[in-house]
Amino acid sequence: MVDADILFVKQVEEKIRQSNTVMYRHGRSILTGMGVSTPQFNALLTLQEFGSLTMGELCKHLFTACSTATDLADRMERAGLVERVRDTNDRRVVRMNLLPKGEEIVDAVISERCQFLREVLQEYPEEEQPKVLQFLQVLAERMESVDARGEVSS
Template structure:
């Protein structure tokens, strides 16, 4: 076997290990997130919708559907339930009355803020044995990976 074949095999093995670690980390984060949500009256898909509204501001059902990779009818049902629980409200666009936007209400914002803070506390606990340099390096690497995946 040639040296470049060995290096190529090692690179493939490393990439496979990274993919596996990311998959496992993603699963743990999802599970931990669901545990945190069990103390609230919202479902995981509602949390995702609220998070998009929290981060990106008001949007139409179509825009929210695209971000969540859901059918518009599914998103409409989701918004209906969140509206009943006073988490969001539908508002007519002042510039075009045909357009209806979903607006995050104070209670929805409070829940998102609380859950995100609890997730950060959990992550802080997980990182307690990491050095400051390791944490900065991890942040840099994850940011770079995120930008590459988004094609930026």
């Protein structure tokens, strides 16, 4: 791989990270106001996306040690954002559910982000706007497919 290629790929990495970071700034004030930390918000987002999860599944999704995720879960439970319930099929398993208050926070943050992104989209000529989503869909799809391939071979 020549140097130009390395630089090229590094820039792709930087730009994906930068877009996510800028987007992430929006809705932050809601979290600060509610006393919700970044790891807590990531846990809420994960529960909204995947539904009720066991602690093992949650720490896997969050890439955290299970002790850290347990501490996180305790705080979120005390704040009324989530609840722990015993699995109806297997009473030994404890699942975590998003509570309405947790869901409201996620929705409020995503809605702020969307308001920001709507402004960003308006920077594009109208006929190009559908292409932005299309590009991002193709990129995410290809990333998922390469990622899945890697998991099988490793």
